[in-house]
Amino acid sequence: MTVRLAVIGGDGIGPEVVAEARKVLDVVLPGVDATEYDLGAARYHRTGEVLPESVLQELAQQDVILLGAVGDPSMPSGVLERGLLLKLRFTFDHYINLRPSKLWEGTVSPLAGVAPGEIDMVVVREGTEGLYCGAGGVVRQGTPAEVATEESLNTRYGAERAIRDAFERAMARPRRKVTLVHKNNVLVNAGHMWSRAFADVAAEYPEVETEYQHVDAAAMYLVTNPQRYDVIVTDNLFGDILTDIAAAVTGGIGLAASGNINPTREYPSMFEPVHGSAPDIAGQGVADPAAAILSTALLLDHLGRSEDARRVEAAVGAEVAGRTPGEPVKTAAVGDAVAARLAD
């Protein structure tokens, strides 16, 4: 079966890191049917288009999407985020936003005394609900009487499928532990709904250890004791924040991969590094493509090619372990080295 791959390089360093990820895919997934899509700030400035309906239709026909990064300081905040990135996540029902964090050999945590191997967690962030749904409004804009609302929509259906996914992942991991993070002492409607769904699903997985934490406590523990986490399941906004902390304590977003996954395969899933377009270093060939390459490992997992996924992770791990701390990376050299390792 030929895999149809949509490639959205995007802006800034996006196309650079995606090029390296494709070198790796060419080795482990030869004969992939790739189509490049020109989307992002550059296209918006050229044509005024964010995501034409025809492109959305085409993307829907693909098996998987590889995205670099979109965004640029020249863009009004929210236009590409809501109109492109979130549009894809919502249209393709990417209800699992998967974000593993691991302190790799050869990387240095900003946390004192935390050694490689000690942090190894995955956040299952719900991807299609909560405050990200885009409900809300503004009245009397620009006046002293202005009021703005944001509505968080949450369903048992949406919470439960994310929670179930987290438990399935925990079952496949040695520690078998799931932490639910919410803020049910303040957000008593959505929070307690999540807690009820969590309790019900947990009952089906007696082998899995469970705990609940408020988001503020979890944010603190991610700094003081990140080793305690195995699988975290949480809502869209909390997941956004917690995964950046998790990335920070594991050496920064240079290695943070993510998958926007629709496990039903009804729509294409999308894989992207957590980092942004970093326009300040674009075009210099110094962006670390590790996160983009690691995102292809998640892509391979999604295609059922877990063995290849583990090989990609191991190759990236070996490359990272061989780095001299403090020495700047060379984008193409990293991709070449990882691809060469895999070709052997």
Add this chain to the structure above:
Amino acid sequence: MTVRLAVIGGDGIGPEVVAEARKVLDVVLPGVDATEYDLGAARYHRTGEVLPESVLQELAQQDVILLGAVGDPSMPSGVLERGLLLKLRFTFDHYINLRPSKLWEGTVSPLAGVAPGEIDMVVVREGTEGLYCGAGGVVRQGTPAEVATEESLNTRYGAERAIRDAFERAMARPRRKVTLVHKNNVLVNAGHMWSRAFADVAAEYPEVETEYQHVDAAAMYLVTNPQRYDVIVTDNLFGDILTDIAAAVTGGIGLAASGNINPTREYPSMFEPVHGSAPDIAGQGVADPAAAILSTALLLDHLGRSEDARRVEAAVGAEVAGRTPGEPVKTAAVGDAVAARLAD
């Protein structure tokens, strides 16, 4: 003028740390007219009452409130939080939730290579709006078709007064920098309203350096580069999360003080340590009262007694600097030592 002080010890270690804070107040603010209020989990279990209207009326007549901590695992999540703590914050219009974070001499940050003195920031958290307002609902509870909403209500009025307060505080600090944190690329209604209010207020303070960060980026920078912050202004929920990260990188919540402030003095302001009731260590005399004592410094600031406030901070600083890292503290000994220093 006699200061009318309401004291809510609360649950767990709350009464223990408040007792030490009062030792300190007795020295710097002799003749204070203190009234103890029995509120929290214990009262709830005894009487079913969370915050009787008559008590709320009495509290409204006080000048300031000193609160230890409320909460206990025996309580259903949200009852005391919404019914007592948030009820007080909202009724008394505590629109400034003030949370300084400083890496004190003698404390150890979990961050490698960050030395005492390097981190010194204050978060101005809006305290009366956003997702904390308690709007939302649940339908079809307990069924697969359950839906839960949470509504975030935000006003220009509320954002602006918090932002203005942040700029005033920045003007009184050497670095004069204010960072606005929100998520205006996703929460385009409330986020852009905050950004507009921020831009307008900033124009009145040309001496103050300003920046904007998304909450996920700020959460990361608080770990990778907390030194960069001076004053952060943000909404209620983001402030909740960010201040726990700030506490974590400055050695934990043992030293994190907070003020729920109504600068108009129309209602009493309330001062409380950020930590909770910690029932696991209650009654052992080992809770660190430093955060409660530092909260009295914020109380003194609010009463216009800034010199006394600085003296209290210096006395706590000296006590903390004299600690042997890793050695458990003795609650009463800390209070005695700080009070003795101030009495000299």
